[in-house]
Amino acid sequence: DAKTTQPPSMDCAEGRAANLPCNHSTISGNEYVYWYRQIHSQGPQYIIHGLKNNETNEMASLIITEDRKSSTLILPHATLRDTAVYYCIVRVGTGNQFYFGTGTSLTVIP
Amino acid sequence: AAGVIQSPRHLIKEKRETATLKCYPIPRHDTVYWYQQGPGQDPQFLISFYEKMQSDKGSIPDRFSAQQFSDYHSELNMSSLELGDSALYFCASSFYSPGRGNTEAFFGQGTRLTVV
Numbered sequence: 001d002a003k004t005t006q007p008p009s010m011d012c013a014e015g016r017a018a019n020l021p022c023n024h025s026t027i028s029g030n031e032y033v034y035w036y037r038q039i040h041s042q043g044p045q046y047i048i049h050g051l052k053n054n055e056t057n058e059m060a061s062l063i064i065t066e067d068r069k070s071s072t073l074i075l076p077h078a079t080l081r082d083t084a085v086y087y088c089i090v091r092v093g094t095g096n097q098f099y100f101g102t103g104t105s106l107t108v109i110p
Numbered sequence: 111a112a113g114v115i116q117s118p119r120h121l122i123k124e125k126r127e128t129a130t131l132k133c134y135p136i137p138r139h140d141t142v143y144w145y146q147q148g149p150g151q152d153p154q155f156l157i158s159f160y161e162k163m164q165s166d167k168g169s170i171p172d173r174f175s176a177q178q179f180s181d182y183h184s185e186l187n188m189s190s191l192e193l194g195d196s197a198l199y200f201c202a203s204s205f206y207s208p209g210r211g212n213t214e215a216f217f218g219q220g221t222r223l224t225v226v
Contacts, residue, residue, distance in 0.1 A: 043217035097166045100152045
């Protein structure tokens with residue numbers, strides 16, 4: 001599976017949009033981009049995933065560049081409960097593993 | 111909605127003892143994954159099963175073994191426990207769709223193993 005690169009930490013003001021970037025320059029055509037988050041010592045929580053089109057659900061939006069070498073997770077109105085480590089993972093559709101990188105520690109500031 | 115259930119939630123064992131962790135996937139999910147997360151570390155993939163067969167193997171020590179049963183629940187068996195095995199152990203499940211491959215995986219709340 002392709003490697004991902006994320007900034008180690010970010011801050012965001014409460015109520016503002018949080019934009020979390022991820023680089024995956026070696027992604028191949030059959031690999032999906034997944035986002036998970038982990039709130040202190042809880043099980044990782046699925047947020048969203050996509051292949052090449054932008055995706056939106058009740059939690060977030062995922063913007064994937066046309067060349068698919070990078071993506072951005074957008075939390076439209078960050079709350080204090082969004083403080084967590086956010087992981088960007090690329091994974092073959094038929095793959096039976098998720099490899100977590102180091103993630104981005106997002107702190108939402110009141 | 112039903113989630114992934116892990117038991118026990120907490121476990122304390124002494125060095126050289128054995129431990130068995132259990133994972134009950136979301137109903138109709140056929141794939142189970144195991145992860146280990148040490149203090150201050152990111153989750154590390156250990157092993158996965160699809161339809162009761164091992165499908166992928168990560169950094170699982172030889173002292174550990176796992177299996178998936180006919181009802182799709184899975185057990186992680188850990189022997190000759192070492193202090194360094196103290197960690198959170200997460201299980202996740204997903205299902206395989208012939209049209210699009212594996213769906214997103216959902217994680218349980220984990221088992222905290224402490225080896226003393």
